[in-house]
Amino acid sequence: xxxxxxxxxxxxxxxxxxxxxxxxxxxxxxxxxxxxxxxxxxxxxxxxxxxxxxxxxxxxxxxxxxxxxxxxxxxxxxxxxxxxxxxxxxxxxxxxxxxxxxxxxxxxxxxxxxxxxxxxxxxxxxxxxxxxxxxxxxxxxxxxxxxxxxxxxxxxxxxxxxxxxxxxxxxxxxxxxxxxxxxxxxxxxxxxxxxxxxxxxxxxxxxxxxxxxxxxxxxxxxxxxxxxxxxxxxxxxxxxxxxxxxxxxxxxxxxxxxxxxxxxxxxxxxxxxxxxxxxx
Amino acid sequence: xxxxxxxxxxxxxxxxxxxxxxxxxxxxxxxxxxxxxxxxxxxxxxxxxxxxxxxxxxxxxxxxxxxxxxxxxxxxxxxxxxxxxxxxxxxxxxxxxxxxxxxxxxxxxxxxxxxxxxxxxxxxxxxxxxxxxxxxxxxxxxxxxxxxxxxxxxxxxxxxxxxxxxxxxxxxxxxxxxxxxxxxxxxxxxxxxxxxxxxxxxxxxxxxxxxxxxxxxxxxxxxxxxxxxxxxxxxxxxxxxxxxxxxxxxxxxxxxxxxxxxxxxxxxxxxxxxxxxxxxxxxxxxxxxxxxxxxxxxxxxxxxxxxxxxxxxxxxxxxxxxxxxxxxxxxxxxxxxxxxxxxxxxxxxxxxxxxxxxxxxxxxxxxxxxxxxxxxxxxxxxxxxxxxxxxxxxxxxxxxxxxxxxxxxxxxxxxxxxxxxxxxxxxxxxxxxxxxxxxxxxxxxx
Numbered sequence: 001x002x003x004x005x006x007x008x009x010x011x012x013x014x015x016x017x018x019x020x021x022x023x024x025x026x027x028x029x030x031x032x033x034x035x036x037x038x039x040x041x042x043x044x045x046x047x048x049x050x051x052x053x054x055x056x057x058x059x060x061x062x063x064x065x066x067x068x069x070x071x072x073x074x075x076x077x078x079x080x081x082x083x084x085x086x087x088x089x090x091x092x093x094x095x096x097x098x099x100x101x102x103x104x105x106x107x108x109x110x111x112x113x114x115x116x117x118x119x120x121x122x123x124x125x126x127x128x129x130x131x132x133x134x135x136x137x138x139x140x141x142x143x144x145x146x147x148x149x150x151x152x153x154x155x156x157x158x159x160x161x162x163x164x165x166x167x168x169x170x171x172x173x174x175x176x177x178x179x180x181x182x183x184x185x186x187x188x189x190x191x192x193x194x195x196x197x198x199x200x201x202x203x204x205x206x207x208x209x210x211x212x213x214x215x216x217x218x219x220x221x222x223x224x225x226x227x228x229x230x231x232x233x234x235x236x237x238x239x240x241x242x243x244x245x246x247x248x249x250x251x252x253x254x255x256x257x258x259x260x261x262x263x264x265x266x267x268x269x270x271x272x273x274x275x276x277x278x279x280x
Numbered sequence: 281x282x283x284x285x286x287x288x289x290x291x292x293x294x295x296x297x298x299x300x301x302x303x304x305x306x307x308x309x310x311x312x313x314x315x316x317x318x319x320x321x322x323x324x325x326x327x328x329x330x331x332x333x334x335x336x337x338x339x340x341x342x343x344x345x346x347x348x349x350x351x352x353x354x355x356x357x358x359x360x361x362x363x364x365x366x367x368x369x370x371x372x373x374x375x376x377x378x379x380x381x382x383x384x385x386x387x388x389x390x391x392x393x394x395x396x397x398x399x400x401x402x403x404x405x406x407x408x409x410x411x412x413x414x415x416x417x418x419x420x421x422x423x424x425x426x427x428x429x430x431x432x433x434x435x436x437x438x439x440x441x442x443x444x445x446x447x448x449x450x451x452x453x454x455x456x457x458x459x460x461x462x463x464x465x466x467x468x469x470x471x472x473x474x475x476x477x478x479x480x481x482x483x484x485x486x487x488x489x490x491x492x493x494x495x496x497x498x499x500x501x502x503x504x505x506x507x508x509x510x511x512x513x514x515x516x517x518x519x520x521x522x523x524x525x526x527x528x529x530x531x532x533x534x535x536x537x538x539x540x541x542x543x544x545x546x547x548x549x550x551x552x553x554x555x556x557x558x559x560x561x562x563x564x565x566x567x568x569x570x571x572x573x574x575x576x577x578x579x580x581x582x583x584x585x586x587x588x589x590x591x592x593x594x595x596x597x598x599x600x601x602x603x604x605x606x607x608x609x610x611x612x613x614x615x616x617x618x619x620x621x622x623x624x625x626x627x628x629x630x631x632x633x634x635x636x637x638x639x640x641x642x643x644x645x646x647x648x649x650x651x652x653x654x655x656x657x658x659x660x661x662x663x664x665x666x667x668x669x670x671x672x673x674x675x676x677x678x679x680x681x682x683x684x685x686x687x688x689x690x691x692x693x694x695x696x697x698x699x700x701x702x703x704x705x706x707x708x709x710x711x712x713x714x715x716x717x718x719x720x721x722x723x724x725x726x
Contacts, residue, residue, distance in 0.1 A: 085687035121691035128667045
């Protein structure tokens with residue numbers, strides 16, 4: 001039995017996944033989610049340990065660890081690091097093998113990735129120098145409305161007359177929202193308008209890569225049903241969303257790690273791969 | 281995976297370049313103290329160094345001062361000074377760094393810089409640049425010569441365009457006679473033009489050496505080092521000597537199969553100026569992946585010579601006009617730039633294109649989003665688009681840029697999931713369909 005792990009240290013949350021290969025099937029056997037906080041290195045370690053515990057294996061049994069996310073270079077126990085772009089592509093492919101486009105919306109990034117039949121990256125675009133169209137934009141809107149992120153999605157679906165949010169600035173959106181509320185607009189209509197504004201921004205970004213079906217959405221924002229609906233309305237297609245979408249980066253990292261374990265095994269040093277590669 | 285995290289290569293040519301540029305700054309210091317020789321401020325794009333050489337006048341490039349401040353990480357202070365003076369945040373940071381430094385007497389090399397005896401605005405393609413030179417003239421009380429060079433609007437310059445520039449060059453000669461106190465000498469001018477033609481020939485041969493595998497030098501980062509002598513010493517025998525040495529060094533490297541990197545894994549074409557405040561950091565991001573630039577558009581800002589243009593001593597004024605109008609990348613139209621890049625990718629056999637958008641320079645950067653679409657969608661060339669700035673360190677986000685670079689090279693090499701053998705073969709392991717480069721669907725002008 002071979003084990004590999006992927007640890008995605010994101011700006012807000014750290015995700016860890018353990019993959020298992022019994023020679024016949026590659027299976028995800030554990031996931032773990034911890035807040036990243038200020039200590040990035042610790043968050044990576046905690047996530048990995050939690051995932052190992054969940055899988056019921058000792059960390060030493062894991063043959064290879066790939067780190068991803070902005071904190072990836074701080075994962076000192078890992079074997080190597082890869083960008084979340086490669087990992088989200090691979091993760092989305094694991095979750096939905098028919099995926100050709102990935103839309104990933106995280107805390108600070110939103111990106112669109114065009115992928116090949118094996119989950120390899122063909123092209124990608126990301127937001128630049130600006131958090132508009134990211135989870136942070138939604139977070140700010142939630143703060144103004146004194147609402148939790150989890151409640152936002154279902155609540156926004158009640159909005160029948162979405163307001164027009166013209167600003168794309170994550171900071172100035174707060175004053176836009178306050179101004180609409182002062183005008184007596186319903187909170188659900190304001191929130192629905194916020195979702196549409198982000199969706200339009202994200203889709204215009206995504207259209208810079210060929211947006212080909214099937215489209216899989218990954219990242220934390222994929223849990224927001226209101227945001228997903230807005231994206232589907234603007235795109236005119238249904239998005240594939242796994243309950244594990246949040247873990248796509250960690251899943252992709254774990255898949256790459258599993259390839260490494262198997263490569264090492266074919267080269268005759270499979271079981272010792274983790275020891276030989278530590279600290280790379 | 282990567283061979284080396286840091287770029288350590290330094291050839292003898294880098295030392296020679298450094299010595300020559302230090303000497304130039306010493307001459308500028310001497311000029312500031314004694315008034316001799318008089319200095320002329322001018323632009324890099326299509327610079328007419330040959331005319332200055334004919335009068336023994338010293339070139340003073342505000343752009344070089346600005347980039348030298350940035351590369352030494354000294355640009356923010358003069359930028360803030362200029363902003364306090366009222367220059368807007370959105371203004372070109374080259375302008376702000378130069379003006380701020382001028383007002384406060386900050387110089388990149390520590391010595392003094394002379395007051396220009398003439399502010400010669402020899403490139404008007406950028407409105408901001410014309411204002412820059414008006415401000416230099418205003419602040420320094422220098423006479424201003426605005427040389428109106430028409431943009432290249434058609435396949436090649438019309439006779440009228442050339443005559444229009446030549447007529448202005450004759451007016452310029454009269455002004456140079458006044459500030460130098462020397463009579464114009466046609467033979468000296470021809471000699472300067474002849475030197476330039478020799479340098480251009482050597483430079484062009486160097487540019488074509490990067491077709492070799494591995495390329496003996498990085499045609500972005502190392503080419504930038506060679507640009508100093510190219511613009512300051514081109515019309516002088518020192519320039520000829522420098523480029524003879526450079527060509528020899530690179531030819532020897534080709535013979536040894538040696539490049540600037542331990543191992544060349546990726547060959548890329550670079551579009552756009554570099555982030556000078558993070559020049560080394562940016563270079564290391566390439567070195568980490570074994571990526572070598574084999575061609576760049578930025579190294580053709582001062583002149584585009586690798587496709588055949590040379591200054592002609594038989595018609596020196598017309599040659600200068602042709603250089604200004606047609607043979608520098610910034611005065612050419614966008615479709616010609618597309619074609620230039622396409623040739624680089626095709627003939628220099630590159631794996632991909634990296635576009636570096638700089639916030640300061642709208643002239644250079646406008647349209648690069650469409651350029652990215654054209655190269656990825658129309659030609660199927662893997663293209664990465666990055667954003668920061670040429671001069672202002674506040675626009676460089678290291679984590680974001682590194683992330684994009686890493687993702688781009690991961691996608692090219694699919695590392696580390698593929699085997700080392702595939703990775704060392706570079707594009708062989710990419711899994712990315714490389715569409716054969718064909719002529720763009722857009723009309724290409726030459």
